[in-house]
Amino acid sequence: MPFKYFGKINFTPYTKVDKFSDYLQKGKLMGTQCKKCGERYFPPRADCLKCMDDTFEWIEYSGKGKLHSFTKIFAAPKGFEDIAPYILGIVNLEEGGRLISWIGDIPENEIEIDMKVKVVPRIFEEIPEIKLYYTIEKP
Amino acid sequence: MKVGIIGIGHGKFGNRSDATVQELAFEPFKEAIEDANNLRREDIEALIVGSVPEYHMQRSLPGVVAEYVGMNPKSTWLTEAACASGSAAIRTAYMAIKSGLHDIVAVIGVQKMRELSTEEILALMGRVGDVQWESIFGTTFPGYYALYANRHMYEFGTTKEQMALVAVKNHFYGAMNPYAFFQKEVTKERVLSSEDVASPVNVFDCCANADGAACVIMTNEKLAKKFNDTPIWFEGLGAASAQMSLLRRPNLVEIPSAVEAAKQAYAQARIKPSNIQVADVHDCFTIAEIMAYENLGFCPRGKGGKFIEEKQSYIGGKTPVNVDGGLKAKGHPVGATGVSMTTEIVKQLKGDAGKRQIPGAEIGLTHNVGGIGQYTFVHILRR
Numbered sequence: 346m347p348f349k350y351f352g353k354i355n356f357t358p359y360t361k362v363d364k365f366s367d368y369l370q371k372g373k374l375m376g377t378q379c380k381k382c383g384e385r386y387f388p389p390r391a392d393c394l395k396c397m398d399d400t401f402e403w404i405e406y407s408g409k410g411k412l413h414s415f416t417k418i419f420a421a422p423k424g425f426e427d428i429a430p431y432i433l434g435i436v437n438l439e440e441g442g443r444l445i446s447w448i449g450d451i452p453e454n455e456i457e458i459d460m461k462v463k464v465v466p467r468i469f470e471e472i473p474e475i476k477l478y479y480t481i482e483k484p
Numbered sequence: 485m486k487v488g489i490i491g492i493g494h495g496k497f498g499n500r501s502d503a504t505v506q507e508l509a510f511e512p513f514k515e516a517i518e519d520a521n522n523l524r525r526e527d528i529e530a531l532i533v534g535s536v537p538e539y540h541m542q543r544s545l546p547g548v549v550a551e552y553v554g555m556n557p558k559s560t561w562l563t564e565a566a567c568a569s570g571s572a573a574i575r576t577a578y579m580a581i582k583s584g585l586h587d588i589v590a591v592i593g594v595q596k597m598r599e600l601s602t603e604e605i606l607a608l609m610g611r612v613g614d615v616q617w618e619s620i621f622g623t624t625f626p627g628y629y630a631l632y633a634n635r636h637m638y639e640f641g642t643t644k645e646q647m648a649l650v651a652v653k654n655h656f657y658g659a660m661n662p663y664a665f666f667q668k669e670v671t672k673e674r675v676l677s678s679e680d681v682a683s684p685v686n687v688f689d690c691c692a693n694a695d696g697a698a699c700v701i702m703t704n705e706k707l708a709k710k711f712n713d714t715p716i717w718f719e720g721l722g723a724a725s726a727q728m729s730l731l732r733r734p735n736l737v738e739i740p741s742a743v744e745a746a747k748q749a750y751a752q753a754r755i756k757p758s759n760i761q762v763a764d765v766h767d768c769f770t771i772a773e774i775m776a777y778e779n780l781g782f783c784p785r786g787k788g789g790k791f792i793e794e795k796q797s798y799i800g801g802k803t804p805v806n807v808d809g810g811l812k813a814k815g816h817p818v819g820a821t822g823v824s825m826t827t828e829i830v831k832q833l834k835g836d837a838g839k840r841q842i843p844g845a846e847i848g849l850t851h852n853v854g855g856i857g858q859y860t861f862v863h864i865l866r867r
Contacts, residue, residue: 356615360616415631418627446621
């Protein structure tokens with residue numbers, strides 16, 4: 346599953362961490378761990394920021410975390426007008442690291458900073474191409 | 485040996501569909517040469533252009549600007565640090581003069597943005613975030629600052645009203661600045677009722693995409709007095725970077741590169757934040773100005789909202805900020821902004837700011853942020 350299938354519009358089809366999209370298609374949210382010093386990364390990194398080692402292995406993340414901040418985007422960039430307005434959230438993951446994504450089925454009036462959330466891997470069902478992503482949901 | 489500014493120029497900011505990018509660059513360049521005493525164009529040894537190339541149809545901007553303003557065969561090059569490209573160019577000029585490589589250097593910050601549609605600019609600017617893990621979800625520039633704003637409100641109790649007051653102040657002063665895009669005051673109610681862009685950021689919390697150019701001419705201490713009776717000196721320069729991705733930032737309530745750059749600039753100038761008598765800060769969004777008060781040490785962290793509420797950033801307050809209208813009222817032609825800020829501080833320190841003059845100002849500061857804080861340049865200037 347090439348990395349180009351990750352996201353509504355993918356800007357970086359080639360990366361050393363392209364297996365991320367394979368796992369995501371199987372419903373797994375994966376980060377990386379440096380083989381030398383053990384530092385963990387989400388978003389995944391091929392090269393360790395801390396010790397500069399370039400070997401890593403994949404580790405599974407639970408997707409559990411807390412909502413760090415959010416915003417409702419009304420003025421959407423090119424290529425996203427069709428889904429606007431949409432709510433973006435930043436999640437601090439329980440195992441460390443952060444991600445940004447759309448808030449899924451949480452009613453707008455229940456969205457609160459620091460609430461507990463769970464990140465759920467998804468596939469866009471309604472369009473013919475394969476597009477992988479994840480959403481922020483109630484745990 | 486000190487480095488100083490001997491000439492400044494500023495073109496009209498706004499919708500400049502009347503001019504090409506090199507024609508925009510010519511306006512402040514001519515004005516800056518005339519602002520210096522007895523300076524001939526031939527005396528200038530290099531031209532550094534601050535600009536973000538992605539906005540223009542013309543590729544390789546310094547080439548066309550150098551030709552049009554008549555700088556061939558002198559050397560010319562581009563510096564890019566997103567919205568801080570202008571200050572990056574000034575820092576590069578400082579290095580060139582300090583090293584002795586060049587004695588007199590001109591810096592032109594120039595940008596023509598309004599050839600692109602708002603949607604195109606939103607997409608282009610959104611990609612100043614990490615494109616691999618963030619832009620794929622439709623992040624935007626206002627969206628990033630909105631994420632900062634919501635967290636700042638949550639942690640410190642900052643309010644939308646306080647954010648709106650920044651816009652009210654900057655438009656109040658912008659109304660007195662003939663170079664500004666918008667020369668009209670606004671009310672708090674008007675800001676709060678303006679269209680949603682990315683909650684809690686409304687249209688009137690955002691600066692406008694604009695066209696425009698500004699220029700400064702710099703030289704060393706030995707030559708400065710020959711060209712200007714009152715050169716304005718660089719006393720401290722700070723520059724720092726921060727993570728491209730918000731996902732790897734230590735927190736979402738401060739711009740870490742701004743904190744670091746300010747620290748460096750204050751240390752070199754051997755002054756404290758309380759010594760700053762006038763500042764031009766990067767108010768691309770109202771929350772950005774509130775964070776700037778805090779990151780520059782004008783008030784403690786978390787108290788930026790109170791600082792504007794108490795009018796401490798007005799003339800007569802603790803530290804007057806953006807009394808030229810800021811990006812908010814002037815418009816934000818990204819490459820020109822840092823140079824524009826510098827021209828305003830020079831005017832203030834020379835006592836040439838007219839109705840907006842801060843009486844007796846001797847020490848001023850510019851704070852120019854690139855992207856969502858990936859780059860910050862802080863310059864301290866003194867009469």
